Amino acid sequence: MKLFDVYPLQDITPVKARGCTVTDEAGTDYLDLYGGHAVISIGHTHPHYVGMIHDQLQKIGFYSNSIVNPLQQELADKLGELSGCDEYQLFLCNSGAEANENAIKLASFVTGKKKFIAFGKGFHGRTSAAVALTDNPKIIAPVNETLNAVILPFNDLAAVRKSMAQGDIAGVLVEGIQGIGGINLPETGFLEGLQELCHANRAMLILDEIQSGYGRSGKFFAFQHHNIMPDIITMAKGMGNGFPIGGVLIHPNIRPWHGMLGTTFGGNHLACAAGIAVLDVMKDEKLVENAESVGTFLMKELAAISTEISVRGLGLMIGIEFPTPVKEIRARLLGEFHIFTGFSGTNTIRLLPPLTLGRQEATRFIESFRAIVQQA
Numbered sequence: 001m002k003l004f005d006v007y008p009l010q011d012i013t014p015v016k017a018r019g020c021t022v023t024d025e026a027g028t029d030y031l032d033l034y035g036g037h038a039v040i041s042i043g044h045t046h047p048h049y050v051g052m053i054h055d056q057l058q059k060i061g062f063y064s065n066s067i068v069n070p071l072q073q074e075l076a077d078k079l080g081e082l083s084g085c086d087e088y089q090l091f092l093c094n095s096g097a098e099a100n101e102n103a104i105k106l107a108s109f110v111t112g113k114k115k116f117i118a119f120g121k122g123f124h125g126r127t128s129a130a131v132a133l134t135d136n137p138k139i140i141a142p143v144n145e146t147l148n149a150v151i152l153p154f155n156d157l158a159a160v161r162k163s164m165a166q167g168d169i170a171g172v173l174v175e176g177i178q179g180i181g182g183i184n185l186p187e188t189g190f191l192e193g194l195q196e197l198c199h200a201n202r203a204m205l206i207l208d209e210i211q212s213g214y215g216r217s218g219k220f221f222a223f224q225h226h227n228i229m230p231d232i233i234t235m236a237k238g239m240g241n242g243f244p245i246g247g248v249l250i251h252p253n254i255r256p257w258h259g260m261l262g263t264t265f266g267g268n269h270l271a272c273a274a275g276i277a278v279l280d281v282m283k284d285e286k287l288v289e290n291a292e293s294v295g296t297f298l299m300k301e302l303a304a305i306s307t308e309i310s311v312r313g314l315g316l317m318i319g320i321e322f323p324t325p326v327k328e329i330r331a332r333l334l335g336e337f338h339i340f341t342g343f344s345g346t347n348t349i350r351l352l353p354p355l356t357l358g359r360q361e362a363t364r365f366i367e368s369f370r371a372i373v374q375q376a
Ligand SMILES: Cc1ncc(COP(=O)(O)O)c(C=O)c1O
Pocket: 095, 096, 097, 098, 100, 123, 124, 125, 126, 175, 179, 180, 208, 209, 210, 211, 212, 236, 237
């Protein structure tokens, strides 16, 4: 049987990984500054994580959401403590798109309205409601097209105000930091203004923290760099360090009813064990603080390498934009220096390393990058 060929592939076959290092079948080690697309938070195959999943699998791996699963409450308690969002309610699911789909649904249930605002260059996943609010016509199938999606320019509060004046907006979906769009930061005034407009117009403010959350920005959630309290927060990626798990944090004012949301696999025993292990390691190893300090160091050093480049980001979510395409630089980083990086569009390199990245590893990247840029 052939695989459905939707992914352009790098010609590399990883067979093992540890911390920030990925090893291929020929035994070559790569420094992972991509984290499998911002997913690896506590480092590959962390022993506490492997141990917790292994032990849980020996006991019970799965049962449906029709029974009591105390691991869900343990996960919620630990998440509340580490994120500072203890008063929110947690709904567990399996992926980022599913988290956004449920968030959009919740906002529509609560407000009784259908229209949503999202922003240019945003990405929110590929399920029906989420993809309709994603600014990329190439991934919107005819069945996903809807008049309920209003896409406005990022950081343009006046445009949101004008659109909200119609009175029919159920919610605003915005990334804590735009990831796929190129590491674009929302302005504080923009997020605070969105919150004010949502409150004034009976709409829900939904923060998509799927890529920017879980410590990546140097705070638990990127919106915590600003003075807001969203109605709904979505998360996935770093939450399971590779185990598929997503979640929705729901403001205490939003009341659930039985059957309002649901999923077969969400919150299963094994996923909870993975999620709890991630939070344990993040707390014990102070990974949010590490993301802040190593990220600040990286950004400062990178910005000093050339006046041609623009370095943007917070913590370990970093974009390096060139005036020209970065394809060759990325190929040299991978082929000669054995460093994985991500990209955005044609001209931006994206760094999304594990939050365990150390100064020595960061320095290895800076020196490799400098060698390439200064030769060009
Ligand atoms: C900001 C954001 N939202 C949603 C998603 C979708 O997540 P998933 O691929 O887990 O469905 C992504 C994935 O890259 C993302 O970056």
